Amino acid sequence: MARRSGDKYRAIIEAAVKVIAENGYHNAQVSKIAREAGVADGTIYLYFRNKEDVLISLFRVKMGEFIAAVKRELQACAGAAEQLARLIRLHFTRLEADRHLATVMQIQLRQSDPVIRQGITEPLRAYSRLIEGIVSRGMETGEFRPDLDVRLARQMIFGTMDEVATCWVMSHRHYSLAALAPEVYRLLFRALAAKDNGSS
Amino acid sequence: MARRSGDKYRAIIEAAVKVIAENGYHNAQVSKIAREAGVADGTIYLYFRNKEDVLISLFRVKMGEFIAAVKRELQACAGAAEQLARLIRLHFTRLEADRHLATVMQIQLRQSDPVIRQGITEPLRAYSRLIEGIVSRGMETGEFRPDLDVRLARQMIFGTMDEVATCWVMSHRHYSLAALAPEVYRLLFRALAAKDNGSS
Amino acid sequence: MARRSGDKYRAIIEAAVKVIAENGYHNAQVSKIAREAGVADGTIYLYFRNKEDVLISLFRVKMGEFIAAVKRELQACAGAAEQLARLIRLHFTRLEADRHLATVMQIQLRQSDPVIRQGITEPLRAYSRLIEGIVSRGMETGEFRPDLDVRLARQMIFGTMDEVATCWVMSHRHYSLAALAPEVYRLLFRALAAKDNGSS
Amino acid sequence: MARRSGDKYRAIIEAAVKVIAENGYHNAQVSKIAREAGVADGTIYLYFRNKEDVLISLFRVKMGEFIAAVKRELQACAGAAEQLARLIRLHFTRLEADRHLATVMQIQLRQSDPVIRQGITEPLRAYSRLIEGIVSRGMETGEFRPDLDVRLARQMIFGTMDEVATCWVMSHRHYSLAALAPEVYRLLFRALAAKDNGSS
């Protein structure tokens, strides 16, 4: 049902990002998305099961691309600390590069609708695993404390990045998000670092 | 029009918490809340401007009570570090004590509706100020690094607590949230602590 | 949900009969029925579960009233033959008295929709039982042949009346339906009558 | 535009019968019929004006074939009574031989849609004329009463066969329809027979 390729599929996803960002999820009528994508209302249902599926797909596609990009970049990193620094930078850079996407990801997608939350779970878990991979690696290499609770550490890392990003979006972006990456890194690193680690 | 007190006012707020927690935001119709509160549909409009006002009031009341309680408790604390520890414990304890409230606060109220987000802003800011007060105090007393970015530190503290709490709610609470407080504190403290501070 | 009494309930039923008769089932939008009944669209859903329920209820109410009336009248009849005669007359008279109802019953309600057919089944069965009662009685009294297949006899009686009525409706009623009752009775009676019965 | 012959024309008709029988009229989408027929959606519109035209054609073709077969067989009959007996047997046999067709003819095609009813009229009239021909003949030969109302007699014959067939389809065919033919004939014959006719 959902043809994953083709211009239309992407066009609808991108249109949804824009329309939702500008109008809010509850005011993002299917007809609005269709118009923005330059297709008929019915066409959306050739590519997506329903409106929720557009949302979920949007999240999956965007998150999938982001995670793939992060994974690629992380391979070039020497240690876990460097990986963490790069993760934070990428996370912020990505959101700052696409203001519509940022709004949708940080604000609009925090839907309570159980179906959407369910569909979003998997990509979020993949991101969690990625972050936990960095933490575990740091513990192995001795960069991070050996007694860290991996899950808690991940929750701190993600929670912090997420809150910083959300505040940035809510502030209507009067400052640079990416510019905060180094300081956020320093904060988080100190929380994770092995004792003898002269951070900075 | 909107009387801020009276038995029914509270009854409606509490009913809203329960109904939203059990049915999800999108299935929390006014009539359901009215039934749960034991009043007629129309009565709700004697105490609240509209449905949004119920949600915003709910958030304000609950958050206000929580902040007041936290402020009271924090006065008994010797230092900023101790205040931070107690804040985390209170934050988690409060949520764990009321599962309906936890669901509503962590999941259901993260609505995109701009009016609601707007109405929620003020109590959230009050909480932010409270957290920033702890950070500032720690910087003054020398417990925390003097070069902290107060806002970033606050975002890390709140973002971490929030993410830990959200994961706990999403996990259907198969473990104790309050029990995580000490370890979360240790993580956050290390991020904030002045260098010579042999944490624990 | 479906308050069985009250002006509105009846008004909606009657409006549905009229709108369906004039526009056909597929062009009988809920909003049209509501307008005809002088209520808001949403009001219909205070009295009926959905559009199908209006149809089914319409059939049940009208058929129920008709069956009750028939039963009342049949009690005054001396024998089964007289009952049959009166049944046919009542059947035709009722339809002729209400042209909208006739159209709906004979044409519009022959829907294939399984839910509607299901909802219609019971009243139809009640009518079948009533007719079979007459047949059985006639067999007992000796008015009718003793070797009749009750079900087949009923199917002939109902099928004949139904077809005569349908043709009448389809002909746009250029002749009197009730006037046909005696001749229809004579035909049917001959099929059922015991041999020595000099009917004609 | 609408070619009345060709493999695909037939294939689409047969597919429509099957799809409608299995899914009901309201769930017999053009695309389903096309898939069942092994053609593209658009191809249907090379052979039929629209969906209604498929249904009407279906009815015309099937009814036409049936009427032709009946006419052929009736020529071999000695008298009107024998013709009537054979008509009933053929009517029932045909339906019992093709359960899909039976469902479509007795249940699914009783649509209220005025265009379809209109398109169905002609073949039905042909069948009516055929039945009335038998009645008239019987009156001429003296087998049937001379004072019969031909139209009423036809309505009784058709109405009875139709009702018996419909009940059979609705009963999910737990018994043989064709086996009922003799008894149905006996009933109807008695209604029509001239007085001195020792029937059974």
Added chain:
DNA sequence: TATGAATGAGGGTTCATTCAT
């Protein structure tokens, strides 16, 4: 001839809100 992707009009239903009682 044949295809099937694209179209877009149309409608049943929900539910926040009102107001006569």
Added chain:
DNA sequence: CATGAATGAACCCTCATTCAT
């Protein structure tokens, strides 16, 4: 103050039909 019957605007989705290939 309180009620709850009534309102009616708003929207997602289906599917018959078209037309460029």
